[in-house]
Amino acid sequence: MNCRMEPIQREQVIAKYLSRTLDADAVEEFEGHFLGCDECFDELRLSERMVAELRRSNLTWRRNGGVAVLQFSHSAELTHSAADLDQLRREVLEQSDTRVIVDLSRVTRIDSAGLGQLMSCYSHLVRNQGSLKVVNVTPEVKKVMDMTGISSLIRSFNDEQEAVKSFN
Numbered sequence: 001m002n003c004r005m006e007p008i009q010r011e012q013v014i015a016k017y018l019s020r021t022l023d024a025d026a027v028e029e030f031e032g033h034f035l036g037c038d039e040c041f042d043e044l045r046l047s048e049r050m051v052a053e054l055r056r057s058n059l060t061w062r063r064n065g066g067v068a069v070l071q072f073s074h075s076a077e078l079t080h081s082a083a084d085l086d087q088l089r090r091e092v093l094e095q096s097d098t099r100v101i102v103d104l105s106r107v108t109r110i111d112s113a114g115l116g117q118l119m120s121c122y123s124h125l126v127r128n129q130g131s132l133k134v135v136n137v138t139p140e141v142k143k144v145m146d147m148t149g150i151s152s153l154i155r156s157f158n159d160e161q162e163a164v165k166s167f168n
């Protein structure tokens with residue numbers, strides 16, 4: 001797919017997107033576009049990496065049996081405009097791992113934005129022959145995941161080893 005955006009225009013849109021100064025319609029339009037546009041997708045990933053390095057991440061990354069495990073170091077919220085949500089998105093979309101476990105033990109709140117992000121992380125990984133599983137879900141978050149039916153797509157485990165094994 002050929003991108004109709006000029007490089008300078010692309011840079012500006014992405015800078016605004018990352019600094020959250022695009023309006024809702026423009027965000028929707030851009031998100032719809034960049035997933036299918038190699039040029040914009042690559043540029044966004046590079047820019048996000050730079051932004052990510054500037055922010056201190058609450059999200060740690062490690063590997064367990066060939067699976068990437070993401071875990072929040074301290075209390076986190078997966079809610080609209082929470083930095084934690086942004087970090088999760090970047091970690092999942094930027095790394096090449098497609099088999100990912102997210103430890104939700106320190107996530108105290110989730111809202112529709114957080115659920116939407118989990119779903120888009122899940123879809124991204126499944127599209128790339130991987131999957132997303134969650135472990136140690138807190139009762140509050142579990143309730144919301146159950147209510148919205150997301151639990152039927154994203155499998156949840158109480159034990160990380162079990163989650164790792166489920167990928168094989």
Ligand SMILES: [Zn+2]
Pocket residue numbers: 003004005033034037038039040041
């Ligand atoms: Zn493009």
